Structure formats: structure tokens, C-alpha cells
Amino acid sequence: MLYLEWNRGITSSLYLYRDDFLLYRKLLSCKAKNAPREKSHACMHKGKNLYSEQEAVIMGFIKELKEEFEIIKERDPALKSPMEVLLYPSFRVMLSYRRAHKHYLKGHFFRARYISQKAARKTGIEIHPGAVIGKGFFIDHGTGVIIGETSIIGDNVTLYQGVTLGGTGKETGKRHPTLEDNVMVSAGAKIIGSFTVGENSKIGAGSVVIEEVPPNCTVVGVPGRIVKRNNVKIPRSDMDQCNLPDPVQEDINVLQRENSELCNRIIDMEKEIKALKQEVEKN
16 A cells, blocks of 8 residues: 555656657657657657757756756755655655746746645645746755745755745735745744845744845844844755744843943942941041
8 A cells, every 4th residue: 555655746747848748758768769869750759859858858857857856965964765755745845846847937827826736735845837946956844834936046945844935915015025045944934925044044933034034144033023143044944944044032141141240330339339438437
């Protein structure tokens, strides 16, 4: 049963590329017959040479598979074997998104939405086909992630479960946020509105971000509060969601420290006043 379920899931992901694979089979048959690339009618499809068109498509698809595998392998320590990658919701939804996005750019909006909604039902991750997503994108766990139509995501961005990249409902045109390179958005965070989260920034778990975030910053709380890290670049490998700065606690610690210093100074002054009084009484 487990094998059948796994096979069904992989088949549904690869089904999105069925047209390319059918043409690739025709391409292979051309090679088997040693047909000339330029003149063979058997190697033509809709007036286009299969060698030049479909070899590029298939190679691109294989490259996408390898890239998705390397991304998951790099960022998820729970991965124990290469075959597990095929079961990851992130892997399956990104295959669907890449396909849907191509249809969206061609103006095939219904087909694009059909592919994306089908993937959303199967993975729990909803990515609008109009969103622009760069290389190295990874969604860990994934359930409940929503990415809006006009979202723009840079390279090497990581999202965790329950993240929303949404709009305020009042804007037109560009309605969703832009995440620059190397941004990490922790579990349950909401980024609402058309603004930019700068590169190398972190959004803490459960935060609600409604305004611009400069590069190399950490945001925590509701609403999100920005904490600068002296403009020091955060390494891409730093995936720590727990040890994030807390500006409120830092302010409290500063006040407690200053209060303690003031108390000590008052005690010292009282001692000095008492000593002066004793000297005056003696004289």
C-alpha cells in the first residue's frame, strides 16, 4: 500500500509534464532511426524540430529536479535518504508551480490556476501561478503556506509552515510583498502588504509584518518590530528560528540594569551624607 501511494503521488507530479515526455519519446525514436536532425519529417512536431525544442525542455526539467533535490538536502536535517525527497510537499508543489507559471506567462490563466489549485489540494500549499519565485526556494513542512499573485521571492528563500504572503485587500496592482535574497520566514508569520523585506533578514515565528524591513534585520512580535544586527550579513546556513532578538526584553534588561546602578549610587550618596553629618557634629 505504501508503495502504491508513493507511486500515485510521483505519477501525479510527473503527469504535469506528460506532453514533454510524449514528445521526448518521439525524439528518442528519431535517434534510434539515425534520422537527420534537419530534414527528417519524423522528428518534426507542429513545424518545429524536436531536437532543438524538446531536448532543451527535457534537460531543463531534469535540471529542475536536481536543483529541488539539492535544496531539500541542504536545508532539512530530517532527510535520511534521497528517495524521501519525492515525498516532500515542497518538492511536489514546486514542480506544479513551475509548470503553472509557464502557462500563466503565456496567458493560459485557467489552466495555470487548475494546476496550482490541484497542487494546493494535494500538498496544503497554495502558490498563485502569477507569483515570481527565484532559485533555491524551499518550504519546510509546508502546510498552510499561502503565496499571493503579485509576490516576488528572490533566491535562496526559506519559508516554514503557516506562512502567508498576502495583501491588505485595499491595494490594486502590486498587492503582495517582495522578499529579497536569503530571507527566512519562520512558522506562522504573516507578511501583509506591498513592501520589501530586505536581503538576509529573518522573520520570527508568529510575527505580523506590515511595513518595510531593511536588509540584515530580524523582525519579531505583533506587529513586527525591527531589530538591526549592526548591518552584519546573516549567513544563509543560519536557520535558527528560536534564538532571535527580543527588543522588548532587551529594553527591560537595560531599564533593570540602570535602575540597579541608580540604587547603588543613592546608597553611596546616603553613606557620604551620613559621614559628613558626623564630621559636622564632632566639630
